[in-house]
Amino acid sequence: MTYCLAINVNKGMVFASDSRTNAGVDYVASHSKMFNFIYPNNRSIYILTSGSLATSQSVINRITTDLEDTEASFNLLKAKHLHEVADYVGELSQAQQTKYEGAMKKSNMSAESSFIVGGQIKGQDCEIFHVYPQGNYIKASIETPYLQIGENKYGKPILDRIIAPNTTLEDAARCALVSLDSTIRSNISVGPPIEMAIHTYNDFDGPYYNTYSVNSTFYKSLQKQWNEGLKRAFKRLPRFEWEKEKS
Amino acid sequence: MTYCLAINVNKGMVFASDSRTNAGVDYVASHSKMFNFIYPNNRSIYILTSGSLATSQSVINRITTDLEDTEASFNLLKAKHLHEVADYVGELSQAQQTKYEGAMKKSNMSAESSFIVGGQIKGQDCEIFHVYPQGNYIKASIETPYLQIGENKYGKPILDRIIAPNTTLEDAARCALVSLDSTIRSNISVGPPIEMAIHTYNDFDGPYYNTYSVNSTFYKSLQKQWNEGLKRAFKRLPRFEWEKEKS
Incomplete structure (x- = not known):
């Protein structure tokens, strides 16, 4: 499985993803699920993927090929609006899934992939889209300015408590x-x-980008402080009536 | 949907459940999903339900009828071990599902139900079981001394951080x-x-039982303090390098 998320606030956007592609006991593989297309002073486009690795890799390959092809009817550089990119990713994904549909069905497997497409084209707002396996897509709302793909439930409560446009x-x-x-x-x-990847609103020089391994000092410190902070918060919760009587 | 959980620690057991049965826009119904069978000085048995309300209600009805029937081949009072109760609940659930299988399939619906069965029979340990829709069941482990049914993912991280046998x-x-x-x-x-419901180890006089509505003073205070505590913990998280430079 996978967990990727994108957050769109007034000041810009944050994209984050895990790297596990196979969590079997004998074979734990790691693969990037984040693809950044940065064109300084023009546009920054971020794509996160979950689901069938074959489908998402072929979509990314096709995006890259189209970018090299100046005669392509559409590519990331020709998009006038970001929703056209979401549409394009949905079409590439559907084409790829349709190609292998019969073979996948025989093996009782799925070639479905989901994508988060986000970014900013100069002169326009930051936007993030969730592209469904069926190829259609939704945009994040102001009320819930984040999107998730993959294993989204465990990490949702903290987003609901913290994230707001400001x-x-x-x-x-x-x-x-x-x-x-x-x-x-x-x-x-x-x-x-x-x-x-952290994209600052109207900054087209490329995002702040980092990879956090289990041994990263910053990530370890954040994990430790969050765990301790949660335990402190938990200890402060109100006592039941009978605990008050006892003490 | 539903969310129910049971926790089994050294000092006893906690059972908790929500009450929503239909979350459609026009029709939000509320129904108890916790059934407690308390026999002072003998045994306390707790059953939590999720899934098809028709199936779980019929299972509870049958359990009640069997309890009134002194000639029943098995009932909650005749069980020598708690795993027999888990087995019995699985059988009742399967029988009910099988009865309506054809009709449900025609309507493209499911009559599946999951159960948590827990409790203590005098002279024995506290135990909690997860009874699958298929009728088989698992017991909670010492490493992960809790069980969940229904919408289990959102509320799992805090259990993983806090709950241990002690x-x-x-x-x-x-x-x-x-x-x-x-x-x-x-x-x-x-x-x-x-x-x-809170069952104290070896206390067969019945559990501490309470219902928390949105207006309950204790629940409101717990919600508020947890939210504030989380935000405090969040504020204390380490700063990124560039934030340090700025300040």
């Missing part, structure tokens, strides 16, 4: 790391390293 | 409430009131 980019980034860390702790099919 | 009953109960509260906040299909 959250700082740094807090959004910390919240993304906490959300991923909680998921990694509770589900063996999601694993480090964690990749993170 | 956790006090009161902390286990607070953790159950936090786990339910996080789930209710993140998923509209899980809703209050929350029912909770």
